[in-house]
Amino acid sequence: MTSQMLCKARKYEEIAEKVIKKEERPAFHFSPRTGWMNDPNGFSYYKGKYHMFYQYYPYDTRWNSMHWGHAVSDDLLHWEYVPAALAPDENYDKEGCFSGSAIALPDGRQLLIYTGVARKAQEDGTDCEIQTQCIAVGDGTNYEKYENNPVLDEKHIPEGSSKVDFRDPKVWKKEDGSFACVVGNRPADGSGQILLYSSLDGFKWEFVSVLAENRNRFGKMWECPDFFELDGKYILLVSPQYMQGKGLEYHNGNGTVCFVGDLDKSTNTFKEESNHAIDYGIDFYAPQTVIAPDGRRIMIGWMQNWDTVGLYSPEKKWFGQMSLPREISVKNGRLYQWPIRELEELREEKVVYHDVTVEGTMKLEGIKGRKIDLELELSAGEDSYKKFMLQFAQNEEHYTSVCFWPQESLLEIDRKFSGASKDTVHERKCQVNSYNGKLEMRVILDQYSVEVFVNHGEQVLSATLYTDPAAEGITFLTEGKVKMNVIKYDLQE
Incomplete structure (x- = not known):
């Protein structure tokens, strides 16, 4: 009973439940x-x-x-x-x-x-x-x-x-x-x-x-x-x-x-x-x-x-x-x-870049979005590089980032500029397995979150986001030259 x-x-x-719109979730x-x-x-x-x-x-x-x-x-x-x-x-x-x-x-x-x-x-x-x-x-x-x-x-x-x-x-x-x-x-x-x-x-x-x-x-x-x-x-x-x-x-x-x-x-x-x-x-x-x-x-x-x-x-x-x-x-x-492999069934609008050289700041046409599945392969160019940063959920005021320092094999997720209501601990670093600047990441973005799967799932970094879902920009930034392969899919609901 x-x-x-x-x-x-x-x-x-x-x-x-009826007052919560689908796009607000x-x-x-x-x-x-x-x-x-x-x-x-x-x-x-x-x-x-x-x-x-x-x-x-x-x-x-x-x-x-x-x-x-x-x-x-x-x-x-x-x-x-x-x-x-x-x-x-x-x-x-x-x-x-x-x-x-x-x-x-x-x-x-x-x-x-x-x-x-x-x-x-x-x-x-x-x-x-x-x-x-x-x-x-x-x-x-x-x-x-x-x-x-x-x-x-x-x-x-x-x-x-x-x-x-x-x-x-x-x-x-x-x-x-x-x-x-x-x-x-x-x-x-x-x-x-x-x-x-x-x-x-x-x-x-x-x-x-x-x-x-x-x-x-x-x-x-x-x-x-x-x-x-x-x-x-x-x-x-x-x-x-x-x-x-x-x-x-x-x-x-x-x-x-x-x-x-x-x-x-x-x-x-x-x-x-x-x-x-x-x-x-x-x-x-x-x-x-x-x-x-x-x-x-x-x-x-x-x-x-x-x-x-x-x-x-x-x-x-x-x-x-x-x-x-x-x-x-x-x-x-x-x-x-x-x-889970079921996520791949939501993929559409594939965008691919092979052997892109990133030096300084770069955007790539078609690489943006807040409901995406983004695969990155990084490696050193002719010389080793000091830093690689991926900024996402980006608009003129806010962004969240993942930053990699190859010489120390350190990876950091940082959302202190994501628009949270107050300042608190918004960063985490971890040691990753990397040799000669090589790193693989799969970045899943949803309206209010990011999950970064490193080296085929050896490690994961998860975070909620506080940025307006309309902030869809993605930027690559480096110190030194980075060779990069990119595959991006939009994810349908």
Whole structure:
């Protein structure tokens, strides 16, 4: 039975959606039906459709009492909104339905597992928010919360672990038909840890092990874990809070880490071999993956930064967008990411330049736009060059840039002149693999974002943009001579 609170949200979003014009949204990046959106939730494939649930507050463009929004898609680029799936309408989740995931049950229903937040009185007379894991089951449109919620609470966590920071379950089906999930948590030392649970039916869950421990290396609480096997390795994705940078890695404060390693099946513990940032840009958090029907593992993340969420435009009726869905693979101990191949079906109006020599400042006829797929290959001319800069989303006043210094193999994304409402951290640098000035970049521009895929997806830099979508200029600037190949496609909606 649909609660009064959920009915209210569904009626509101249906009306509020109508005042948002299509051209005011991203063309092929997912945005909320109305109001506020953060983490992707329940990213899944069910009944022939991709499903995107998301952290959602329909009534304002600021974070507030978390609901679950819901949309479906055939191609991960064009989405159809369906009614909100969850509202914080029970005692165990009245402070919010926080992040979680989704899986199909053997009987054909879809199970949602999420974090319920409720304020409870403590033995010392104080009260605090307690987080538990809860489930709801439905048909792809309507979901009913389980009568025995919560299914995981403080009785299911290791002694001394936090019942306040215990959230974001990611579920999957094992080869034997049973279920497993990982949940983020904090042990007694205040660091982060990932807990592993198992279930025969998806309803009754048992603690298995502490899968991975932070030991105060990467921030504090590890949010939004995902754990899976890919290309012969086990991958753990986490989003740490309060993370300090290390060299040019991990400078987003609330950022992302990919751990590559193996699983000790005798102890159900993850054996880490390497780690790196998932995204080297400004805006990327809480990624979640799904297995497509053809076997690809596809990842999507919230294309935003908790430190810069105040830069939104108050007149807009929506806030928050997802990254491009990315096909992921593992090569040489790294996570490679590449735009889903479905994006290539949106290409039109191809423009090609071969062996262009850029010296100083140059524009190329036909190379402009805000909904484009731009491929660049750089190399040194007769002599090495000192700097290459690509400026885009450009008009007389604003632009965003990607800058490459070949001698240091440094790449920087910079949006400080993009027209944001206030000055803050708008730059990120990363080390890239380059030899003799050679670098390959694929730059995807949408109305309000840019994603730069470096060296066939070895690294990605993502950022939201605050420039008028009519700013379509693109300029190339160099110190020294650069040889350049360019392919540009417009991307249709």
